[in-house]
Structure formats: C-alpha cells, structure tokens
Amino acid sequence: MRNTRLVRPGSRSALLGVTATVGLSVAAVTLPAAADAAPRHPVRPTIVLEHGAFADAASWDGVVARLQRAGYPVVSTANPLRGPATDAAHLRSVLDHIDGPVVLVGHSYGGTVISQAAAGLEGKVKALVYIAAFLPDTGESSFGLTNKFPGSTLGQAIESINYTLPDGGQGADVYIKPEKFRGQFAADVPADKARLMAAGQRPIAAAALQEKSTQAAWKTIPSWSLVTTEDRNIPVVAQRFMSARANARTTTIDASHAVSVSRPEAVTRLIEQAARAVR
Template identity: 85%
Template sequence: MQNIRFARPSRRSALLGITAAVGLSVTAVTLPGVAGAAARHQERPTIVLEHGAFADAASWDGVVKRLQRAGYPVVAAANPLRGPANDAAYLRSVIGHIEGPVVLVGHSYGGTVLSQAAAGLEDKVKALVYIAAFLPDTGESSLGLTNKFPGSTLGQAIESVNYTLPDGSQGVDVSIRPDKFHQQFAADVPADKARLMAAGQRPVALAALEEKSTQAAWKTIPSWSLVTTEDRNIPVAAQRFMSARAHAHTTEIDASHAVSVSCPDAVTRIVERAARTVR
C-alpha cells in the first residue's frame, strides 16, 4: 500500500460549616463511608488517560466509569494535539499536580505524547498503557510508523485545512471526513454514536504527526499494550512491532481503532492489570 500523504490546502469536597450567631463553634464531621472511600483511593494510583487525534476526552467515558467504580482516581486529560514536545509538556504539568503514583494510558497519538512526557518521571509514573497506540523510539514520528507497514487507509479519509499561527505563518490541521469517520475510525461503534464522535473529533496538527520523538519512556517504565486487529488507522503489524520492541505486556483484540468506545471493558481490564503492579 502507498504511504499516507495529507494534502496541504491554497479532593477535596468542603463541608459548609455554619457558626451560630451566639458563637457556638462547629466541630468537624465525618460522613459515613467517606473515610473508607478516601483510604481506598489512597491505595490506588491515579489513572491519567490521554486521548489521541480525531478524538477528545469523552472517548474515555466508558473506561472512566468503570475505573471509578473500581475505586481508582481518574483524570481524562485534554490533549492539545499540536506536537509531541508541546503536548508532552502539557501532560507533564497535569502529572505534576497529582499526588501519589500515576499510571499513564494513551490512545493512538496519545501514546506518542506519553512516551515523551513520562521520560525522567520514573519515581512518579509507574506504568504505561498503550491502547491502539504509537510507541515511538527516539527519532521516529507517528506518521512514519504508520507508513512503515501496509494496512492503513487513513490517507483516503482525511481532509485538511489551513490555520494561521500567532507569528503569521500557516499551519495545517487534519481531521477525518464525517462521511468516512464511521468506517475508518470506529467501524464497531453504533452508527449514531459514530456520528457524534465525528462531529466532536479534535483535529490534529499535521506537524504533530510528522514531528520526531526525542524520548522513549517505555525503555525505563513497564508497559502494557492493547493491539487492535481491525484497526484502519494504525496497521496491526505496526502495533505488534512497536509492542514487541518495547517488551510490553501485550493483548490483542478484534476491534477498531476506537476500542476505548467499542470495548471499554477490555480497555479497563488491561489498565487495571497495569495498576495492580503499582506498590
């Protein structure tokens, strides 16, 4: 198959205490079950979810619901989708505001971001989980890894628009055409849901997909990978190659690229497997 080419176009809830007018002081009150819930939270790492291109944080909703039900604190971060260096810096700032250990989970291009963001944070980030994601090495780009193996049809489903940068130069954003989104990105998601996802997708800067990674945290942090065999964005051969190279604990599933939406149980299971190794 030809390489992909994109056209460039001309925790804390506060109890409200009320002090009586006569000067009575209000003593602290612990609600039933609150202390137990807090203790359970402290026993678990915080799960930080990083979405990829052509998606937003809502793509994690089913996974968030299940992880919260299991007692995990969860943050579904917003990914700027401007480039690995920029996006990794933002993700690092999110991690910096979290107390205790963190498990980072990335979907698609989100894997490129977390691979860079977690570098040097081994004392904080205890596990990396890649969901139908890129695991780039230093010097590799998301687009380059996609083109390394045949199987992606993303280039046939993309539309591009110019945007103006603050310095007056032009950048290019790419998104999946709404009429192609269901088949390309989320073939195992109900059509009505896929239409909502298409309308809410976040475009990614073309430069972000071309920018080469400068760090690879999977070399020093234990990794897990969920490979999607029906993926039309990232070829399954590419996912297998990257996962094997990273010595990731790998599971395969017959699912589309939108596996966090179509198979949230499977995604949650692999995240929990990684989280249970954190001590």
C-alpha cells in the same frame, strides 16, 4: 439532661472514680498505638488518560466510569494535539499536580505523548498503558511509523484545513472526513454514536504527525499494550512491532481503532492489570 451525683473526697466511690478516669486515660493513650498496628492498604495509583487524534476526552467515558466504580482516581486530560514536545509538556504539567503514583494511559497518538511526557518520571509514573497506540523510539514520528507497514487507509480518509498562526505563518489541521469517520475510525461503534464522535472530533496539527519523538519512556517504565486487529489507522503489524520492541505485556483484541469506545471493559481490564502489577 444527664444527672450528675456529687461524691465526697476520700470516699470509696471517689477512689473508684479516679481509677476509672485513669483507666480511660490509659485507654485513650493506647488506642492510637493499636490503630497504627493495623495493616495499611496500598495507595491506588491515579489513572491518567491521554486521548489521541480525531477524538476527545469523552472517548474515555466508558473507561472512566468503570475505573471510578473500581475505586481508582481518574484524570481524563484534553490533549492539545499540537506536537509531541508541546503536548508532552502540557501532560507533564497535569502530572505535576497529582500526588502519589500514576498509571499513564495513551490512545493512538496519545501513546507518542505519554512516551515523551513520562521520561525521567520513573518515581512517579509506575506503568505505561498503550491502547491501539504508537510506541515510538527516539527519532521516530507517528506518520513514519504508520507508513512503515502496510494496512492503514487513513490517508484516503482525511482532509486538511489551513489556518493562520499568531506570527502570520500558515498551519494545517487534519480531520477525518465525517462521511468516512465510522468506517475509518470506529467501525464497531453504533452508527449514531459514531456520528456524534465525527462531529466532535479534535483535529491534529499536520506537523504533529511528522514531528520526531525525543524520548521513549517505555525503555525504563513497565508497559502494557492493547493491539486492535481491525484497526485502519495504525496497522496491526505496526502495533505488534512496537509492542514487542518495548517488551510490553500485550493483549490482542478484535476491535476498531476506537476501542476505548466500543470495548471499554477490555480497555479497563488491561489498565487494572497494570495498576495491580505496580502497587
């Protein structure tokens, strides 16, 4: 226990005690002002990742780990893969619960979704990053853009499974055949990992690939694009066309469509470039 010594009022020691107390009070008042004068670090944007067809949120795992180590808050969303309008509404609900600026990243069909979801959110979404992705204009569909250019072999690798809708109608989900998954989607991913990806792939509604986009946020939000030259889903010439049309800052890489899995360091690097440019 600390000892306390009594001091007679009016003594010199008492006066010194009062002076010391006043000095401490002044210091207590002035310290916050000094703290306020210190330079503030810019807020890091939240990185929101939207996967595409035939993948799931785990396809971003290598990217998420690197971004988190770099100090970025990250959200890897589960894309319903039902159609641009439905999926964009779902993504917007995710964005509504995030405070501060956002960098929105889309892979493959996820590019179609972020292009629609970010429209009108220029104050919040500071950058769009497209990873082996569609950058559709208003009135364009993912299916239409794929077939507009030569190079895709997806049509020979997929199968369709019908299901019953709540209203009694019929819908169809599209998968990549497991035996063709690695060659079509993830040729540069180790075979054991590709088998796991094939087993866990998320199907996309066939109608989603034909539904036309109604918004193109890349017209008003700065954009970045990673073009994959060994892509068998979205032809490389299509990726280059869409990236140039959007005036996106474009990087080219020799990688398969599953570039976020096979080359997460390159994907992370491009996302960080976008994040730093808009801070």
